[in-house]
Amino acid sequence: MTKDPTFNSAMAATYEKNSRISVPTYDALFAMVQSYYRLQLGEQAASLLVIGAGTGNELSAWGPSNPTWTFTGVDPSEEMLKIAKYKVVELGFESRVSLIHGTIDDLPQSDSKFDAASCILVLHFINDIQEKLNLLVSIKNKLKSGAPFVLVSAYGDRDNSELQDRMQIWKSFWVEGGRELSETDEMISHALAKLSFLPETQIEGLLAEAGFTKITRFYSTGIMAGWMCHAE
Template identity: 30%
Template sequence: MNQDEIKTIFDQQAANYDAQWAKTAPIKNCLHFLLDSLFIELPSDARILCVGVGTGVELAHLAQRNSAWRFTAVEPSGPMLDVCRQRAEKEGFASRCRFHEGYLDSLPDTGPHDAATCFLVSQFILDRAARSEFFREISSRLRPGGILASSDLASDVESPEYAVLLRAWMNMMSGADISPEGIERLRKAYANDVGVLPPDTIVSIIQSGGFERPVQFFQAGLIHAWLSKRAPGNASQGRSD
C-alpha cells in the first residue's frame, strides 16, 4: 500500500480505533510507564514532537504528567487528528498543543524539540532509504542531544522465532476481539504492507537517520521500542518560541 491507501484505512478506523484496541492496553501502558522514566530528565518546559500521533494516547499520557510541556502533534489522517484534538480539549491541554495534519516534510519550522515520540509509524515505510530519511526528518527537528522514543514491529521473518511470535501475536489479537477476517487482513498486511525487519536492521536504519546507536528498552511480542539520541553534527532547525 502507498501512503494514501494507509491514510484512508486510518481515516476509516478513527472513530472506533481506541475501542478496537482497548484489550491490548497492557502493552501500551507498560510502554508509557517506561517512557516516563526515559523522559524524566527533560526540562520542565520541554517541547515534544509526537510523530504519527494518531488519537493522541501517548500525548495525553505525557501532558497529564507534565503540566508545562508543549507538544507538536503530527498526523496525516485528519479524522485521527480530530480525535486527538478532541481528547486534548476534553482533558484540558489543547492550549499546549500545535496540531499539524500532514507529514513531517510539510510541518512548518517552529524550532527544535527536546524529545520526540514515534510509535508504530516507520514500519509502514517499506523502502529502507526512505525509512532512514524519515528518521532524519525527526532528528533535524530535535535540539542537540534531543532524544527519540520509537517503536515498530520487528523480527527476522525468516527465522523460526518469527513463526512462534506471529502465532502468539495473532492469538492475542483474537483475544482482543479482532474478527477472524481482521486477523487474516493483519497477517497479509504484515507480509506485504508492513516493514517487519530484524531489530538490528531497524537500529541501523535509525542510526543512519542521524542518531547515535539506539538502545532497545522494551519488547512485547513483535513490538520493539528504542531510545535514540540525536547524533552530534546533525543539523537542526533554529529555536522559535
C-alpha cells in the same frame, strides 16, 4: 473542537481497543516513555514532537501530568487528528498542543528545535528503506543535540522462523480479545503483506545512520519493539 464528538468518540474507542489487543502493554509503554523523558528533561519546560500523533494517545498520556511540556503532533489522517483535538480539549491543555495535518515535512520552518520526540507504531507502515531513513533523519534534524528520541515499530526477519513464532503469539492476543480464529489467520496474512518488517539490527543501523546515539532496546511485546536513543 470537533463537530461530531460522539462519532469521533466511537471511532477512538474502536481504534484504542484494537491497539490494546494488538499491544497488550500499550498503556505501560507510554508510562515507560514518560518516565524516561522526565529523567532526561528534568523540571524544565520542554517541547515534544510526536510523529504519528493519530488519535492523541501520546498527548493524553503525557500532557495532563507534565504541565511544562508543549506538544507538536503530526499525522497524515485528518480524521484521527480530529479525535486527538477533541481529547486535548476535553483534558483542558489545548493551549499547549499544536496539531498538524500532514508529515514532518509540513512542520512550519523554525530555527528552534525540539527537546524530545517520539515515533510510535509508524515506521512499519513505510515500505521503502530509504524513506524510513529519510524520516529518521528529518526527526533527528528537528531535535536539539542530546535530545531523547523513542521509536516503536514492528520488527523481525521475514526469512526467520522466529518472526513466524511471534506472529502466532500476536495471533493469540487477538483470539483472547474476542476475534474468531479464522479471522485472525486472515489478519496475520494481511499484516505480513502490509507491514514492513526489518530485523532489529537493521533498525538500529538506520537509527545510527540517521544520527542517533546510545541506541537501546527497552521494550518488546508480540511483534513490536521499542528503542530509546539520543540525537547527536
